Amino acid sequence: MSLTLAIVIAVVVIALVFDYTNGFHDAANAIATSVSTRALTPRIALTLAAIMNFIGALLGQEVAKTVADVITITDDAGRTLAGLTVNHGLVVVMAGLLGAIIWNLITWYYGLPSSSSHALIGGLVGAAIAGGVAVKWETIVQKVLIPMVLSPLFGFCAAFIVMLSIMWIFRKGNPHKINRGFRGMQTVSAAALALGHGLQDAQKTMGVILLTLVIAYPATYDIETLPIWVVLLAAGAISAGTYAGGWRIMRTLGRKIIDLDPPRGFAAESVGATVLYSTAFIFHAPISTTHTITSAVMGAGATKRFNAVKWGMARTILTAWVSTFPAAALAAWACYEILALFLL
Incomplete structure (x- = not known):
């Protein structure tokens, strides 16, 4: 086996490990509100989220192409740029x-709902700078930084406006x-949010694997076409990770920000799902599921009374x-x- 092939296999495996950690790290995003309001039991919620993550991962490819376009290792013809070797490019992706x-893993250990999406983009940028x-x-600013600020x-x-509307509509109920009633509706909104999570986050892993294949085998793969085996592997990995569960982060989202009730849980999940779909299908931007649902939880919770949100945890x-x-x-x-000491 050549060194290049060995590195490609290693990068694909590591990408799937990242996808798996993304699943259990971000599983709480889709289900914490439903579990905390007792709309769903934890195991049923995780099963639902895992299934919807898998389905969502099969629904689009544009976010994957955006991720694959974050760093420049090959030219338009697929040739590795001057001064770089194929292995050099692969090591950058691996790092x-x-x-x-x-x-x-650090943020999961401390129960902090940080963004796997921005961790991946930040990792690629840091490795790219280190590797020259x-x-x-331009892609980072337009597709990552601006959505990172605007989506939360x-x-x-x-979520604040939706929840106010719900309060007004049902004020005499x-x-x-x-x-x-809203506990039942949360089954739908949690499923929609999990679908959006799969649509967004699994595509990011697909993008990294596609970038790896384009670097190593430019005659066979191109940045515009995702092989079906890549799609299925990424969908399976994030689904498995989701089913493994992210209980630490679930507690943070479900209780440490605010004690949610079913209407507020529904409002947060509905808004979160809407943002995920619009950014994936319209703007092709890899936004953070974590940022979106956490800010929606805060917005829906602030309608109870502004100091009901535990702003100390929010600052953390x-x-x-x-x-x-x-x-x-x-x-x-x-x-x-x-890695460069051993592979380059």
């Missing part, structure tokens, strides 16, 4: 993945019947959000330096 996995590979900053703001405001989460991109980049940089 980016490892940096993202390291940050995912060009970063497409929109999620907060939209029986609270017990209202809660019971915000710190993790801001830290994710540079922290994953630094971790990937360190991984590149270590």
Whole structure:
């Protein structure tokens, strides 16, 4: 087996490991609100999320192409750029993945709902800078940084407005019947959110694997076409990771930000799903499922009373959000330096 093939296999395996960690790290995003309001039991919620993640991963490819276009290793004809070897490019991708996995595990351990998406992009950027590979900053700004800021703001405001509307529409209703009705509706909204999570996050792993294949075998693969085996592997990995569950983060989203009731859970999940679908299908932007649902939970919760949201925990989460991109980049940089000693 050639060294190049061995590195390709290693990168694909590591990408699927990242996909798996993404699943159990971000599983709480889709189901924490439904579990905390007792709309679903944890195991049923995880099963539902795993199934919908798999289906969502099969529904689109544009986000994957955006991720694959973050760094420049090959030219338009698929040739490795001057000054770079194929193995050099593959090591950059491998280091980016490892940096993202390291940050995912750190934030999972502390129960912080940080963004696997931004960890991956940050890891790729950090490894690219360490390896002397060009970063497409225009893509980073337009497809990552701007959506990173706007999607949580929109999620907060939209969930606040949706929840106010629900409160006004049902202002004369029986609270017990209202809660019971929204518990049932949360099954639908949680499924929709999990579908959006699969649509967004599994595609990011597909993009990394596609980038790897284009670097190693430009005559066979191109940046515009995703092989079906890549789609199925990524969908399966994130689905398996989701089923494994992310209980630490689930507690943070479900209880430590605010004690949710079923109407607020439904409002947060509905808004989160809408944002995920629109950014994937319209803007092709790899946004953070975590940022979106967490901000929506805060927005829906703020309608109870503004100080009902535990803003101290919110500040801790915000710190993790801001830290994710540079922290994953630094971790990937360190991984590149270590890998380069053995593989280059």
